[in-house]
Amino acid sequence: MIGTIAFAISGAIVAMEEEYDILGIYILGIVTAFGGGAIRNLLIGVPVSTLWEQGFFFQIALLSITAVMIFPNRLLRHWHRWGNFTDAIGLSAFAIQGALYATGMNHPLSAVIVAAVLTGSGGGIVRDLLAQRKPLVLRSEIYAVWAIFCGLAIGLNILSTPVELILLFVIITALRVLSYTFKWRLPTKRIKANEKM
Numbered sequence: 001m002i003g004t005i006a007f008a009i010s011g012a013i014v015a016m017e018e019e020y021d022i023l024g025i026y027i028l029g030i031v032t033a034f035g036g037g038a039i040r041n042l043l044i045g046v047p048v049s050t051l052w053e054q055g056f057f058f059q060i061a062l063l064s065i066t067a068v069m070i071f072p073n074r075l076l077r078h079w080h081r082w083g084n085f086t087d088a089i090g091l092s093a094f095a096i097q098g099a100l101y102a103t104g105m106n107h108p109l110s111a112v113i114v115a116a117v118l119t120g121s122g123g124g125i126v127r128d129l130l131a132q133r134k135p136l137v138l139r140s141e142i143y144a145v146w147a148i149f150c151g152l153a154i155g156l157n158i159l160s161t162p163v164e165l166i167l168l169f170v171i172i173t174a175l176r177v178l179s180y181t182f183k184w185r186l187p188t189k190r191i192k193a194n195e196k197m
Helices: 002-017 022-044 048-053 055-070 079-104 109-130 144-155 162-181
Strands: none
Touching: 002 022, 002 055, 002 079, 002 109, 022 048, 022 055, 022 079, 022 109, 079 109, 079 144, 079 162, 109 144, 144 162
8 A cells, every 4th residue: 555655646746747637647647556566467477457456556546646636736846855755665665565475476586576676666667668767767776676675585584574574664665765865876887879889
């Protein structure tokens, strides 16, 4: 529920920044909230149709998007201040959920890590692509690495109890906040235009 709310809000805000119409705002919000889960289901062998069984979460997402739409513009101007925080919450919550999903299906560690990464960041990737932006996950501060840590911790059964998972959620959210606050980045390698063949 936490991840659904956070990512639905994130998608709606991006749609407003790109000046989408009302339908576009709802579509981008829903896609951001459920895109990662859909991609994960495809890769680990769960029917995508199981998404339609989450009626309650669709209602939560729609309510979250509606709430953002009726917010005064003067409050939405502060999105960049707290928007990354909701994105961090969504990443953490969905990465844990994806890892638990794959673990519950007795998949190997590699599949657990992939499920954590795709569930945690897949919705954001789809959102950025639909908004014609470079995906945040692939170019900005450390992002998907935290989802990998979730997958490792859960896949190796280091953390499994509800209290431990809540602690993991808090830690991953905090690490994501620190990574964009202090601009921690992974190494990059660039090719200049005149070096291309």
